[in-house]
Amino acid sequence: GNSVTQMEGPVTLSEEAFLTINCTYTATGYPSLFWYVQYPGEGLQLLLKATKADDKGSNKGFEATYRKETTSFHLEKGSVQVSDSAVYFCALSGGGSNYKLTFGKGTLLTVNP
Amino acid sequence: ETGVTQSPTHLIKTRGQQVTLRCSSQSGHNTVSWYQQALGQGPQFIFQYYREEENGRGNFPPRFSGLQFPNYSSELNVNALELDDSALYLCASSLAGGDEQFFGPGTRLTVL
Numbered sequence: 001g002n003s004v005t006q007m008e009g010p011v012t013l014s015e016e017a018f019l020t021i022n023c024t025y026t027a028t029g030y031p032s033l034f035w036y037v038q039y040p041g042e043g044l045q046l047l048l049k050a051t052k053a054d055d056k057g058s059n060k061g062f063e064a065t066y067r068k069e070t071t072s073f074h075l076e077k078g079s080v081q082v083s084d085s086a087v088y089f090c091a092l093s094g095g096g097s098n099y100k101l102t103f104g105k106g107t108l109l110t111v112n113p
Numbered sequence: 114e115t116g117v118t119q120s121p122t123h124l125i126k127t128r129g130q131q132v133t134l135r136c137s138s139q140s141g142h143n144t145v146s147w148y149q150q151a152l153g154q155g156p157q158f159i160f161q162y163y164r165e166e167e168n169g170r171g172n173f174p175p176r177f178s179g180l181q182f183p184n185y186s187s188e189l190n191v192n193a194l195e196l197d198d199s200a201l202y203l204c205a206s207s208l209a210g211g212d213e214q215f216f217g218p219g220t221r222l223t224v225l
Contacts, residue, residue, distance in 0.1 A: 004155075032212045043117075043203055044156070044216040051212070089155050093212040100146065100169055101205075101214060103155030 002027045006090045006104035013080055013111050021075040021107045023064075023090035031092040033057075033066050033073040034101070038087045047075075047088070080111045115140050117206050117217035125223045126194050134189040134220045136204030144168070144209050145187040147179060150201040150219070162187055163209055191222075199224045 007022040025031065032051045036044040048057035053068035062077045073090060090104040118137045126132050138145050144163045148156035158171035162181035176192040185206070191198055201221050205214035 036216075043218040044205075046213065046215070049213065091155075099207070099210075099212045099214075100158040100161060100171065101148075101156070102158070105153075105155045 002031065002092060002094045002102040004090050004092055004102055004104040006088075007107055008105065010108040010110060013109070015082055015111055015113050016079045017111075019075070019077040019080045019084075019109070021088055021090075021109070023073045023075065023104060025071050025073065025090075025092050027071075027092055027094050027102075029094065031094050033064070034091045034093070035062070035064055035073070035075050036089045036091060036103075038089065038106070040086070044089065080109070082111045082113055085109055085111045117204055117215055119202075119204050119217040119220050121220060122218070123221045123223075125225065127225050128194055128196060130194050130224075131190065131192045132194060132222060134191075134202050134204075134222070136187045136189070136206075136217060138185045138187070138204075138206030139215050142206035142208055142215070143185050144207045144211075145181055145185065146205045146207070146214060147187070147189050148203040148205065149173070150203055151197075152200070156203055159189070194224045196224050198222065 003026045034049045035047040048059040050057040050066035056065045087106045091101045146161040147159040150156040160170040165181045180188045201219045203219045204217045207214045
């Protein structure tokens with residue numbers, strides 16, 4: 001079945017540092033890939049997505065490229081801010097009739113001033 | 114445009130009881146999915162509803178059941194609550210055939 005493995009945290013960075021959170025996946029066919037963010041006490045917000053190989057999703061300075069050859073979708077940001085502190089989830093949608101999302105375990109990011 | 118809403122925000126139940134959680138989908142969305150998020154874990158797919166019928170189910174026992182109403186809102190019912198059912202329950206809405214899901218704030222269920 002489908003699965004997502006992401007770098008486990010916690011990750012602690014200083015403001016303006018470079019961020020990478022690794023994510024690899026296992027899936028049949030051609031899944032869509034997502035990064036969701038969860039702020040304390042809140043639900044999930046879609047951060048970015050990519051629907052086919054070599055697509056780059058981007059939003060709010062975050063980027064991730066769909067790499068089919070390495071089955072990866074690593075999240076990057078060039079300069080993090082304190083307000084980026086949250087839990088980040090990598091997920092895939094395997095298509096089919098219900099497009100259910102399969103999530104990784106999440107990575108807690110803390111950015112210090 | 115109204116986003117996904119869920120009620121209640123928090124709930125405390127005792128083992129063996131039954132619980133009903135509610136979700137209103139985002140305006141225009143006709144598909145609702147439910148997820149269970151245990152503490153420190155990623156969300157796990159419970160089931161999805163489309164046109165008032167279950168359209169896919171994850172690895173959850175039959176005591177987890179749901180409904181979808183003509184206005185696309187949905188309920189999640191859990192019978193015979195167990196301690197391990199303590200979690201954040203997330204509802205997500207989407208358009209049929211669309212892979213982008215929009216999540217509500219969740220209901221935090223505690224089973225004592």
